[in-house]
Amino acid sequence: MSKAIYLNPESRTWTSARKSQAGTSAQVLSFHRTLPDYAETPLRALSDLAASLGLGHVLLKDESARFGLPAFKILGASWAVYRAVAARLGLLADHGAESGVSIPIQDLGARAKNAGIRLLTATEGNCGRAVARMAAYLGIPVRVFVPEFMAGATRAAIRGEGAEVVVRDGSYDELIPAVWAEAEADENVLLVLDVSFGNYETIPSYFVEGYSTMLAESERQVLDATGGKPATHAIVPCGAGSIAQAVTEHFKSAERSERLGPASVVTVEPTTAACLMASLRAGRSVTIEAGDTICCGMNCGTLSTTAWPVLQAGVDASVTVEDAESHRAVLELRDRGVLAGPCGAAAVAALRRICADVKAELGLDGNSVVVLFCTEGPREYEIPA
CATH class of the missing domain: 3.40.50.1100 (Rossmann fold)
Incomplete structure (x- = not known):
């Protein structure tokens, strides 16, 4: 297995201890609807990518224009x-x-x-x-x-x-x-x-609670896009961990599992700022010296202390990608009409990597419904060599 992938043995039996999130999610959505320019962000079907990887569906939650801002x-x-x-x-x-x-x-x-x-x-x-x-x-x-x-x-x-x-x-x-x-x-x-x-x-x-609006939207959109099939896998950028914590708690909640079935969570980080990968391998939260990366939003050397226990227990796979891989994913999405920054496109790079290396281990096949969380819109960056 590639050193860029860590399969977490702890995640198979873990369920989030967080109490029912439905009430909080409804409150958060009620609040967001009062803000100027609230609208659901689109879920984009990447059908050709799914076919090329032998997957049932690949769906991208596009957060490139949330409330008129270029990120979630x-x-x-x-x-x-x-x-x-x-x-x-x-x-x-x-x-x-x-x-x-x-x-x-x-x-x-x-x-x-x-x-x-x-x-x-x-x-x-x-x-x-x-x-x-x-x-x-x-x-x-x-x-x-x-x-x-x-x-x-x-x-x-x-x-x-x-x-x-x-x-x-x-x-x-x-x-x-x-x-x-x-x-x-x-x-x-x-x-x-x-x-x-x-x-x-x-x-x-x-x-973390605030991100429940994105997750509630995506669940409804996935069911609509697939004719009633729920997401089986979710891939999310990590950074300091708050968005990854929200995604993990959502997909690993007992409430969600009972209603829609189990789902696997995969996180992605740049190789130069992979504090989650380092922490999972060490078995404890560690601080690393983060290096330069075009994925600026993930240029973090320390995990949020409240995110770490959730990620340690609930993330099924941690993946690191090179800046060049994230850049290629930006171009790949652009060719499909999706404008993303390197942090958001990194989810595509991670999907390609796990399909090449640990597809069977993560249960990815023609029945899989994979949701990619594209967390930022396009921006200028120095193209990696």
């Missing part, structure tokens, strides 16, 4: 900011599919502004822009720390949301202590990150 992150960021701001103000932020939103976003923004609340985050790009967009919805200030190597166009896009951008040397992981210190020094500053560490776990958990 706004789903988690909007819910996390809403819940966190409400909690800071001592307000109840429950939602109901029938009763609607308990606190309209305009009212919450007015109260937050009167209280002097300011948001603070750190980002490799998409998450920071999403937090900035939510701050704009609320009408409150936001500071976004970014690494110096971030492309100028990405910085400009974040500033375009009305954010103050603070550039610092070092990697994303090295920005965390700086934003933590700033948040600790000012009681009006609310730190919003999608990665958990130490005692900072509640707000990252809201990000």
Whole structure:
């Protein structure tokens, strides 16, 4: 077996211990529907790819234009900011599919502004822009720390949301202590990150909940696209782990298994920033020195502390891909009319790799229904040699 693939023996009997997610998912969807430009993102059938790989269906959940932003992150960021701001103000932020939103976003923004609340985050790009967009919805200030190597166009896009951008040397992981210190020094500053560490776990958990909208949409869309056949395999980019945690908990929940049957989860990372792969092989969460990659959104050296136990127990296979593979997948999708960035296209590269190496071991065959989560739209990057 290739060193680029790790098959997890722990996952076969694991079921998520998380309680029923249906209620939370309905609340999150109710909230998302109140935001400007809410619409389901498309599920695209890659029929020729499925036929060439000997699979029943390959379906791609295209998150390249979620709420007008080029990535899925706004789903988690909007819910996390809403819940966190409400909690800071001592307000109840429950939602109901029938009763609607308990606190309209305009009212919450007015109260937050009167209280002097300011948001603070750190980002490799998409998450920071999403937090900035939510701050704009609320009408409150936001500071976004970014690494110096971030492309100028990405910085400009974040500033375009009305954010103050603070550039610092070092990697994303090295920005965390700086934003933590700033948040600790000012009681009006609310730190919003999608990665958990130490005692900072509640707000990252809201990000994970926020992604349930994407998962609920995709389940319905898959059944429609296949004539009632549910997904049997899901492939998702990892990064620090929040989106992979959401996907794993969803597909490995007892509720989902009883209703639609079992499903396997495969994660993908760039070879230069494969902290999940390293952690799975070590049997514990480890920090690695992440190297340059065109998959900027996955350029993380440390897993979210709340994501790690779920990924360790529930991920069936961890795959790493070279930047050149992700770039070829971008071109492959473009030829099929799908515009994706390298993080999103990496799921296609991972599918090709597992079909070449561990197809039988993962139960992939002509009956399989594979869902690829394409997490970002097209962007400029340096084409790998």
